[in-house]
Amino acid sequence: MAISIKNKLGLTSKILIGMGAGIALGLILRNAFPESDIVNDYITEGFLHVIGTIFISSLKMLVVPLVFISLVCGTCSLSEPSKLGRLGGKTLAFYLFTTAIALVVAIVSAVLIHPGNASLASEKMEYVAKEAPSLSSVIINIVPTNPMHALSEGNMLQIIIFAVIFGFAIAHIGERGKRVAALFEDLNEVIMRVVTLIMQLAPYGVFALMAKLALTLGLETFGSVVKYFFVVLGVLLVHAFIVYPTLLKLFSGLNPLIFIRKMRDVQLFAFSTASSNATLPITIEASEHRLGVDNKIAAFTLPLGATINMDGTAIMQGVATVFIAQVFGIELSLTDYAAVVVTATLASIGTAGVPGVGLIMLAMVLNQVGLPVEGIALIIGVDRLLDMVRTAVNVTGDCVATVIIAKSEGEFNEEVFNNTQAGKISSHFDGS
Template identity: 65%
Template sequence: MTKQKGKLGLTARIFIGMVLGFALGLALHGFAPDSSFTASCLTLFQIGGKLFVASLKMLVVPLVFVSLVCGTCSLSDPTKLGRLGVKAIGLYLITTALAITLAITLAVLVKPGIGLELHSDASFKASAAPSLADVITNLVPSNPIQAMAQGNMLQIIVFAVLFGVAIALSGKAGERIAKVFEDFNEVIMKLVTILMNLAPYGVFCLMAKLFADKGLDTLGSLGKYFFLVLGVLAIHAFISYPVLLKLLARLSPLMFLRKMRDTALFAFSTASSNATLPVTLETVTKKLGVNNSIASFTVPLGATINMDGTAIMQGVATVFIAQVYGIDLSLTDYLMVILTATLASVGTAGVPGVGLIMLAMVLNQVHLPVEGIGLIMGVDRLLDMTRTAVNVTGDAMVTLVVAKSEGELDEGRFNDPNAAKAEEEVHLPHGHA
């Protein structure tokens, strides 16, 4: 029995948890939506889901800081850091611009908002979105400890890079500190592996809670918008990324997509790039063969500024809302949407639902009614989960391209379908509490 169970891979177990959660959630929503039993189940699912997401988020700050310090202090050539930054940020912005251009083009052709009798009685109050100037001036933390406590990823990245460079330049003292950080990194990665094995249960709770709460009712009148966004996300994930990977790095897109399955499922279930970050980093280094000196920089940076899935939602939503309200957008307006959404992605935190705040900024830019966001909020949670999976796939793709260009990619590990497979299962010693 144990042997049979051991044959079931992590991906299969996560998928089973997702399907069971989906089925149980729909059953509770359909047969007993208002019963005390359903309310009790929802409470349990909420606790389980929150514990799962919290356990992943718990690792984000220490993992990013320690891993990035390790990666930076191991760079033999200080000028390499500048090259990494230019390549990574450039590629992230290019893929985001490509994503929103694709979204707007298909939305204009499909016309998802034409024929829908929706009115402006929906309401949405947007929080203030940070300006590009604020994002730039806030890059350097005045208090690194406070930045870590608040989870400010850009500030953590900047401080970790500077700290790593200082270690690299500190001679013998720096070497001793570097070894301590390497040991820390090993321990944290082992903790990531342990928590990954709890994923099927966390995914089950998250899916059951979502569908017991919402059911499929929200898909009704917004079906055309919903499936268009899903379609563009699929095109970007399964066509744009593989083509770029093949053209820029000469790597197998099929092997890449195959090894990203677990990470994509994590991202889908948590709807948070930051919560998925530990899993993304482990996948990129252990399964895809990227050196930690590259991955520790590009993956956290991608989780912070690479929001292709969010840009796709913003592109389709802008056209959809304009069509619903009968407002014609000019070519200049569309170009402004592309530019604004691409730059806004730099300031978008990797947490659930933040895309709606950025969408408010984009709508303001082209003088569309912000209350139109209320029209799409019903289906946004499901789309948020899907676009997060696209975001983390983009993070990994750009990381591979940068690593290949820097000669820091183990292609043997990348092409090995069984790379890191043995590490998927964690065997804890028996008899210990």
């Protein structure tokens, strides 16, 4: 009976159990052994840190080969320059459009709810901002001077450009190109099987990550910024469960409820890792096998989305900018708000899909409208939890764009999308 119940549990259920068990263990240890060096050294920074880090590393290990191989495969099949250009234009336009929507909703919500309190400005605030890259440097650095260095460093924009050029060249050298393309198709199957294997470890990795988070993140960090926290959280949820489903229904006619149900695993991965790049292998696997998107579309739009589609980060930047202005008693004009929308939208292009990078880009946005960067210190305590939520929002947006674009290009299998059993993890291990 126990074995039967265990086998019936899906990956989502296992991850939720791991997440709940991790939080429970962390809270129990935190309350039973407060400020214990043994718990901190051997459990928090020892066992849990090792397991969690290995899990994240195993996901990141796949990102570069997966993105490169998938993009080469996808570009090989897009031999017409016009189709490649059309696909790139649609993808970029949709991502920038949703980012602009996210910023406008975030700013309007923050202005109406007014989470900032001027008394907070008297608190000690220290935050040394790293220098954000200029837009010109981002554009220049898109083209790699050394593709091998880009691959070793995991520079996603450069990898995307090189893979697209490489795949396009393969498609235009005749019979020899077909042999190389067949090799990459085989490599893609191998990588996807590795992704499926690593997904089986997810409940244990999530358990360790959430247990460590519960042990290290104190409720006192909410304190004076609780209103800011819930404004950002509320806008994130609205964007994920109202804006995205509306766009999906409007542009594709598909059932948003089916989409949301099939996105649960991806969202849980994104929440636990707080990294769009680390979640990318799972996102691609789900888009192809669960949502019915053809590889040539998913392999192009999803890596690009993990690099430039940062709606969740944009929401944080919009609310945080208004919040910090209110705290310091600085009035922002309509021109300032417009500058925030434009700057943060363009900044998303150069935002890497790694944890915490949103704060770096926020510094650039604050400088643009003349607000004190030191104000970031007020929100840094709650940013880790918000980072996890906004990553889940980001990957949801990536998949919405991918489904809509695949549908418009005729590279979408609606039967797979409507089949609730399609792409279940167990089916990858039963020889089917």
